[in-house]
Amino acid sequence: MSGLLELENAHARLGGVEILKGASFVVRPGEVVALCGPNGAGKSTAVRAALGLTPLTQGTARLGDHEARRLSERQRGERAAYLPQDRSIAWNLPAVEVAALGAPFLTGEAALERARAALDEVGVGHLVDRGVADMSGGERARVLLARALTVPAPLLVADEPIAGLDPDAQLLVLERLRARADAGRGVLVSLHDLSLAARFADRVVVLDQGRTTAEGAPTEALSPSILKTVFNLDAVWLEALDGPWLAARRLSPHG
């Protein structure tokens, strides 16, 4: 099946430095793909490159049948919902109006109704009328996720969607993303929690120093040797009640 999003051998520079040096992944309908890697590995840059937001010096980024950079912003917005890592919102608008921004193709009450449902889905239905500047960080993060869930696109890309959320909310959010994939959408999600990545993703892509270094079923991609060389972990996978669980300790101090 062809990909909703495909990054192939991507190279990209930021501030004169080569940040991506061979990043590749594909997201197909019906699957959750987790992008994992240490801080600074290039996950956010790869996500932005895949969506056509960062230009490539080599390689290709495609959204469906089209090269991402050749699509207009609107066309990209129709193909992909995107939750960036940066959770700032400039205007102190009510949550329901912020979430409704994800439904620009709907108007008035229809957009607000979809926004209310999405806020409910991520557990902040009681905050619909609250200004987003008057919320905790985790509540605001959920509002932005609701906005992404409101977008009627076949692909959902979420950059660290569970950062700063409590354990219950982390599971709730990943369940919602999993449900989107089970309903036929493609989901790309960057995650630092490797156990949750293994539990919710169909495939894991490991990025290290701007390169894809492993890709496959979660516990295969996150093999003991990758956990050691990329993540600096001495780790084994245990079979827990709800799926694989990583028991890990640091291998050695960095630097």
Ligand SMILES: Nc1ncnc2c1ncn2[C@@H]1O[C@H](COP(=O)(O)OP(=O)(O)OP(=O)(O)O)[C@@H](O)[C@H]1O
């Ligand atoms: N504008 C910039 N100029 C130069 N280097 C940059 C710029 N933006 C990011 N970088 C560098 O690019 C590298 C990749 O950053 P990126 O945000 O893609 O990593 P990441 O894997 O998402 O990290 P994290 O897990 O910490 O969010 C980092 O080393 C970062 O310092």
